[in-house]
Amino acid sequence: MTKIAHLAPMEWKFSQRAEQLKSSMIREILKITQRPEVISFAGGLPAADTFPVDRMRAAFDSVLANSGKSALQYGPTDGYLPLRAFIADSLSSSDVKIAPEQVLMVSGSQQGLDLLGKVLLDEGSKALVESPSYLGALQAFSVYRPEFVSVGMDAHGLIPAEVAAKGTGARLLYCLPNFQNPTGLTLSESRRQELVETCAKMGIPLLEDDPYGALCYRGQPMSKMLNLNPDGVIYMGSFSKVLTPGIRLGYVVAPLPLIRKLEQAKQATDLHTAQLTQMAVYEVVKDGFLDQHIPTIRSLYASQCDVMLTALSKFFPAGVSWTKPDGGMFIWVTLPQHIDSMALSAEAIANNVAFVPGVPFYAGTPQTNTLRLSFVTVSPERIYEGIEKLGKIIASKM
């Protein structure tokens, strides 16, 4: 049959939660900055040169050669057990044993955020977030229409006293303790202890999102809050920054009552994460490959971070400050109060330099004089060149 003529046109009516969805500003900027002449510090991508392509290729091939039918069939919602056991082992400490049953495999940690919002947040529920916070988490949670409450940060990370002051009745505290996106800040060891105690006392589930923890360039890695209180902390990890992001593979670790609920939500959401991907990643990581591989990523990113810090010191005018991250992918810049980084972004893009303005990272009142720089996908020469250009544009506003 052919198309039916003269039908009434459809007027689409969206749900209230959908009406407030918008496309991420970062994705919009990324579209502009794909021109090769643009020096882009805007990305949140890891450097593709670090991807172990040959190993991944061998792993996919081996899984499909040896277990093709089961790898391609529907799989369990909770995930591929050997990989869950590997993750549980890697997160266990001397006195805290994480069980494989506490690990739910998800399609990237973004999905973990969505599932946690689904399962923990009602409309109007209080959700505590760092100020600023990871944009993707704000997006994922905002679909469930919580009341966001911003918790302040200083050089030692999130301030636990603010949680105590503002957190009564909160259904979730979202925290990115290591080399935070967007600030690069790390939560200090004593603050971790204090935060865990505060959340436990107040009955607030503490979500520890840790995509960058393994990318530590200086000093000792800090304790995982999961290991300080495995009964009250939800931990999220990902293979995106230590292996490759495009396979979409992450995990949520939580106490059993919550993990069972998350598993039911995952089943209703997409049944399960691809078994083939999980089996291939297990093949890659099972014999300790990450122990050799991660140091090579660290050493590349650490040197680029140093180049950017040096360039910032040299080219940015007095009155501008920035964080000195001990790991991760980002530096956070604070301009003098009167400079709006949105307007600056337009001018920078016209001069072929890109960054992400700070505004979208705030759930509450934004600091309009902030911006995020990524140093991981740009060569040292181009970092130098781009920061010099950007410094000149900023200097012209002082």
Next chain:
Amino acid sequence: MTKIAHLAPMEWKFSQRAEQLKSSMIREILKITQRPEVISFAGGLPAADTFPVDRMRAAFDSVLANSGKSALQYGPTDGYLPLRAFIADSLSSSDVKIAPEQVLMVSGSQQGLDLLGKVLLDEGSKALVESPSYLGALQAFSVYRPEFVSVGMDAHGLIPAEVAAKGTGARLLYCLPNFQNPTGLTLSESRRQELVETCAKMGIPLLEDDPYGALCYRGQPMSKMLNLNPDGVIYMGSFSKVLTPGIRLGYVVAPLPLIRKLEQAKQATDLHTAQLTQMAVYEVVKDGFLDQHIPTIRSLYASQCDVMLTALSKFFPAGVSWTKPDGGMFIWVTLPQHIDSMALSAEAIANNVAFVPGVPFYAGTPQTNTLRLSFVTVSPERIYEGIEKLGKIIASKM
């Protein structure tokens, strides 16, 4: 640091939507029926013997060899453009051209259902569903807490007059027109026309879920409702039943205002579906492989369907009726009113035969004397043996 002692235990508080989530009865039955001695008609899995493992293996290998870095990097939320264009072409008809921009790649069509619920349904929104309907759709939508309104079916499928009578203000009509899960029924050509016209007149978005459409054993394939009214119909397809399900790859086709909203929701949900998987599937399908491959699946399933229909005629007592599907994977059995298929299921499992009772497929009042049989993963001999056993158990209740 070590675990902090004497912390208050966490009392988990879930969202209202999470409180009503439960694990699918089918998944629970499947766990029991993995014992090899059980003849299981309960599964919804395609037969793994139909998976083109070698082709998939060659495709993954070729993509990783030639485009490894881009296949493993973050990708666009809407999906891999060549695959979207392939799908758009395959769904275009002589007078309706589907554009690649109208195709959103999703992580299995279950994710399409979740995203559509997210974007179209508010709490209390009216959602029209067939009675019975696909359990996974009821699960996906129920998270958004709509008011389900059941639409009756007869041998020609869903009854459009019931939509006209009950549908005022509905935000969605969910319909599985070809070889429906669970009933195996097909919506007749004239009903398709009537349904499209009714929905357009009433302003109801019509969701055409079509995972089984290509598995047509008898007669001519029917028109896609998408091609009758591309401005008012949302079409969902999947590679699960024609290639392999474990890769989690499906698609939603919709008018642009809706597809843009779905893309924003997808971004907040899991950023994007694995680029590697999409590129590998494109590699497999781009030169017409499905045209040779699907007939082999059809011929296997058609012969097993015939065996089951023959066995049912031979072994099931008078007073029991069943559908005669023209395609797909399922036969729907109606027992005499007094036989409860839940109780029957327990007895059957004790006798090493499994099926899915009809109750979970109903959004409204269930018909407790119904059950679903799948014929695709069981050999002809075992189909015969299992139906004979089941027939005896049913006969003992007459």
